[in-house]
Amino acid sequence: MDFRKPHELHKRRFGRNLGLGLVLGGLVALVFGLTIAKVSTEGFRMPNQIEGAHNE
Amino acid sequence: MSDASINASQSQTPEAGFGDYFALLKPRVMTLVVFTALVGLLAAPVPVHPIVGFAAILFIAVGGGASGALNMWWDSDIDLIMTRTRGRPIPAGRITRGEAFGFGMTLAVMSVVMLGLATNLVAAGLLAFTIFFYVVIYSMWLKRWTPQNIVIGGAAGAFPPMVGWAAATGDIALESVLMFALIFMWTPPHFWALALFMKSDYDEAGVPMLTVTHGRRATRQHILVYTLLLTPVALGLAFTSIGGPIYLAVAVFYSALFLKGAWDIWRRDEVMAEADGYGVEKKVFKHSLYYLGGLFGALLIEASLRTAGLSGWAMVGW
Numbered sequence: 001m002d003f004r005k006p007h008e009l010h011k012r013r014f015g016r017n018l019g020l021g022l023v024l025g026g027l028v029a030l031v032f033g034l035t036i037a038k039v040s041t042e043g044f045r046m047p048n049q050i051e052g053a054h055n056e
Numbered sequence: 057m058s059d060a061s062i063n064a065s066q067s068q069t070p071e072a073g074f075g076d077y078f079a080l081l082k083p084r085v086m087t088l089v090v091f092t093a094l095v096g097l098l099a100a101p102v103p104v105h106p107i108v109g110f111a112a113i114l115f116i117a118v119g120g121g122a123s124g125a126l127n128m129w130w131d132s133d134i135d136l137i138m139t140r141t142r143g144r145p146i147p148a149g150r151i152t153r154g155e156a157f158g159f160g161m162t163l164a165v166m167s168v169v170m171l172g173l174a175t176n177l178v179a180a181g182l183l184a185f186t187i188f189f190y191v192v193i194y195s196m197w198l199k200r201w202t203p204q205n206i207v208i209g210g211a212a213g214a215f216p217p218m219v220g221w222a223a224a225t226g227d228i229a230l231e232s233v234l235m236f237a238l239i240f241m242w243t244p245p246h247f248w249a250l251a252l253f254m255k256s257d258y259d260e261a262g263v264p265m266l267t268v269t270h271g272r273r274a275t276r277q278h279i280l281v282y283t284l285l286l287t288p289v290a291l292g293l294a295f296t297s298i299g300g301p302i303y304l305a306v307a308v309f310y311s312a313l314f315l316k317g318a319w320d321i322w323r324r325d326e327v328m329a330e331a332d333g334y335g336v337e338k339k340v341f342k343h344s345l346y347y348l349g350g351l352f353g354a355l356l357i358e359a360s361l362r363t364a365g366l367s368g369w370a371m372v373g374w
């Protein structure tokens with residue numbers, strides 16, 4: 001089977017796609033971390049709890 | 057893609073790599089943005105969750121990078137003329153203007169929205185205004201129109217500590233305004249010292265620089281005046297809630313050095329400067345970098361001491 005050496009253009013594209021993938025993965029991890037940080041704060045209440053407090 | 061199409065696309069323009077898109081963000085400018093925004097965030101009297109703080113600094117940096125990309129989109133015509141900027145991704149043909157515009161706009165909107173969600177609307181609004189100010193007011197409007205462009209451009213670079221402060225407190229305060237003023241007043245003497253010894257081709261690019269429009273004598277006078285105006289701002293910060301004896305000592309030391317350098321620059325003429333290869337101008341430019349790093353570093357030390365319960369002036373009985 002003949003595996004040809006990847007062209008320089010393909011290498012560059014791979015680098016770009018890999019970089020973008022890592023950036024997007026990092027963004028997902030950051031948003032997840034932010035969510036955990038926000039819901040862990042003392043003053044945090046779920047929306048239905050806020051609504052319940054208004055109805056009381 | 058076939059080999060034929062690879063060869064065809066290669067003969068047109070070299071395809072951009074990840075590094076080319078990163079270069080659009082002006083990473084060197086970004087380091088100043090990150091450092092000063094971090095000091096603004098940590099000096100604020102409200103503690104911030106580490107992940108929220110990290111996200112805030114990241115989105116401020118991305119917003120700053122987006123401004124850089126949009127600036128390169130707008131200035132690609134003059135970047136092609138000037139030797140220093142000819143190798144940038146757009147003039148070098150690796151990224152098209154349209155791609156840079158789309159990249160910059162996407163990052164600008166994303167950074168503002170994400171900063172708003174991660175922190176608050178005041179910080180997001182300030183970041184949006186910073187991007188608008190740098191791209192529209194500075195790059196599009198004033199850069200090619202007035203030799204005071206450096207003064208106006210300096211304002212855009214001065215906003216990050218205010219954004220950092222707002223990310224923590226949700227507000228604008230005297231302290232954050234003074235941090236803004238410190239960078240705003242520091243930028244002109246810093247840049248004009250560089251302009252005196254760097255052979256620049258701004259003139260061929262049609263960008264009015266003070267050294268060309270008003271001459272080198274006037275530039276030397278401007279350096280002295282701005283350094284004189286900068287000094288009370290730098291010292292005044294010491295007596296606010298984020299200052300303290302360490303900051304004051306650092307500010308007095310560096311202000312004295314900067315004033316001495318500005319005075320020496322003012323006293324010299326071109327013959328004297330050329331005789332020693334612009335030694336004083338180069339020294340003042342280098343020193344101006346230490347000045348800003350030293351003062352913001354001292355604010356960071358004061359913030360760390362306050363966190364440890366050693367409150368600024370209270371340490372010395374004030």
